[in-house]
Amino acid sequence: MRGRRGLSQTIEDYLTEWSDRTGITVEVWALPTDRVPTPVADAVYAVLQEALSNVESHSGAHTLSLALTTSRTGLKLTISDNGVGFTPGTRAGRGLDLMKRRFSEVGGTLTVNSVVGEGTTITGHI
Ligand SMILES: Nc1ncnc2c1ncn2[C@@H]1O[C@H](COP(=O)(O)OP(=O)(O)O)[C@@H](O)[C@H]1O
Ligand SMILES: [Mg+2]
Numbered sequence: 001m002r003g004r005r006g007l008s009q010t011i012e013d014y015l016t017e018w019s020d021r022t023g024i025t026v027e028v029w030a031l032p033t034d035r036v037p038t039p040v041a042d043a044v045y046a047v048l049q050e051a052l053s054n055v056e057s058h059s060g061a062h063t064l065s066l067a068l069t070t071s072r073t074g075l076k077l078t079i080s081d082n083g084v085g086f087t088p089g090t091r092a093g094r095g096l097d098l099m100k101r102r103f104s105e106v107g108g109t110l111t112v113n114s115v116v117g118e119g120t121t122i123t124g125h126i
Contacts (some may be wrong), residue, residue, distance in 0.1 A: 007041040008032055008048040008068075011048065015066070021058050024081075029067040036070060040126055043102040044068065044077055047110065050095045051079045051122050059083025059120060075108075085114045099124075 005013075008031040019026040036044070048066075055064055061083030069076050096112055099122065103110040108126030 007044065010045065011066075011068070014048070015031070018052055018056075019064075024055065024061060025063045027063060028064045029065060029078075030069045032068060032070040032075075034070055036075065040104050042074060043106045043108070043126070044075070044124075046102045047077065047124060048079065048101045050099050054095055055079075055081045055083065055120075058086075061119060075112045075124075075126045078117060078121065080121040084117050084118040085116045087110060087116060088114050 012028070015026045015028065018020060018024075045072045052064070055061055056094065059081045063082050063083035065078075065080045067076070099112075100110045103124050103126060106126055107125055110124040112120065112122050114120040
């Protein structure tokens with residue numbers, strides 16, 4: 001899926017194409033420089049794809065922000081949009097479940113926070 005390129009390069013390329021296509025501005029606050037283990041990278045990439053698909057389909061946002069950092073305490077992923085938001089707990093869809101499952105499969109946790117009229121933030125730790 002990602003071939004020989006690293007996770008950060010793959011994400012940058014994906015975001016550039018996604019932003020061009022959707023017209024949604026992307027702000028990248030951080031991407032890791034060190035190598036991320038393949039199962040973790042695959043989970044992050046899968047979550048990113050679903051999160052961006054939701055932003056594109058449901059949010060009406062004009063800006064998406066992303067931060068992905070790694071440290072000795074683990075990996076942290078934050079994806080935020082400034083779209084319409086929704087009331088958490090009222091929209092149990094497959095995509096939201098899938099994102100949580102992908103992170104729990106690699107020992108992580110993922111939380112979806114959303115405020116109507118403010119936007120949506122997905123926070124994950126592995
Ligand atoms: N970024 C977002 N902005 C606004 N609403 C969202 C966002 N992400 C998810 N939602 C809401 O949560 C619902 C469930 O999302 P999901 O589980 O991915 O299912 P689906 O995308 O197939 O509808 C969406 O239909 C939408 O109402
Ligand atoms: Mg979805």
